[in-house]
Amino acid sequence: xxxxxxxxxxxxxxxxxxxxxxxxxxxxxxxxxxxxxxxxxxxxxxxxxxxxxxxxxxxxxxxxxxxxxxxxxxxxxxxxxxxxxxxxxxxxxxxxxxxxxxxxxxxxxxxxxxx
Amino acid sequence: xxxxxxxxxxxxxxxxxxxxxxxxxxxxxxxxxxxxxxxxxxxxxxxxxxxxxxxxxxxxxxxxxxxxxxxxxxxxxxxxxxxxxxxxxxxxxxxxxxxxxxxxxxxxxxxxx
Numbered sequence: 001x002x003x004x005x006x007x008x009x010x011x012x013x014x015x016x017x018x019x020x021x022x023x024x025x026x027x028x029x030x031x032x033x034x035x036x037x038x039x040x041x042x043x044x045x046x047x048x049x050x051x052x053x054x055x056x057x058x059x060x061x062x063x064x065x066x067x068x069x070x071x072x073x074x075x076x077x078x079x080x081x082x083x084x085x086x087x088x089x090x091x092x093x094x095x096x097x098x099x100x101x102x103x104x105x106x107x108x109x110x111x112x113x114x115x
Numbered sequence: 116x117x118x119x120x121x122x123x124x125x126x127x128x129x130x131x132x133x134x135x136x137x138x139x140x141x142x143x144x145x146x147x148x149x150x151x152x153x154x155x156x157x158x159x160x161x162x163x164x165x166x167x168x169x170x171x172x173x174x175x176x177x178x179x180x181x182x183x184x185x186x187x188x189x190x191x192x193x194x195x196x197x198x199x200x201x202x203x204x205x206x207x208x209x210x211x212x213x214x215x216x217x218x219x220x221x222x223x224x225x226x227x228x
Contacts, residue, residue, distance in 0.1 A: 004158070040124075040220055041220050042119065042204070042217070042218030042219050042220045042221070043159075043204075043218040044218075045215070045216070090158050090159075092158075103161055103164070104161075104216070106158030106159050106160070107158050108156075108157055108158050109156070109157070109158055
């Protein structure tokens with residue numbers, strides 16, 4: 001039982017390049033999330049997926065796209081990377097039912113630098 | 116706007132000492148409050164969760180308290196160990212809409228021998 005896994009762990013991009021961050025969970029959770037964490041700030045929600053086939057914008061969605069490929073996998077894509085997207089990205093998942101959200105589990109993070 | 120403020124931003128203590136971290140929030144209505152521990156280079160891991168009706172919750176040497184009237188929470192660490200060196204994040208879940216989580220910016224704790 002690996003929990004939430006993310007790839008890659010580290011990535012350096014040049015401005016304008018694109019890439020996809022991968023996330024997978026094996027806990028049969030229905031909800032999945034992408035956050036970014038910047039120094040001195042709390043985690044901020046980029047996008048989330050309440051269930052397979054649905055995605056919604058969070059607090060800071062500009063410059064990102066997501067795909068909920070199936071129940072297990074939720075990817076985050078940067079189409080044209082900018083230095084402002086230098087951050088640590090965390091994927092998370094949890095079970096939600098009847099409007100009630102349970103424990104949220106986080107992946108180990110992807111440290112992205114855009115030069 | 117929902118906010119979660121944590122203090123202090125950073126803290127250095129000697130091994131074996133106790134410490135208390137603070138969390139003030141404005142999220143309303145409120146569903147629950149969690150404390151997470153985040154080791155350097157890792158994702159956050161949950162320590163405690165409290166609903167509005169709970170005043171205190173313990174997890175080993177970690178004890179969280181909640182005062183829902185004043186919208187304040189604290190995390191007390193007893194007999195600190197070197198492995199307690201980490202960031203501690205307060206997270207509040209709202210009760211409306213999609214029950215969004217609001218994260219504090221964390222308190223960075225360093226335990227020195």
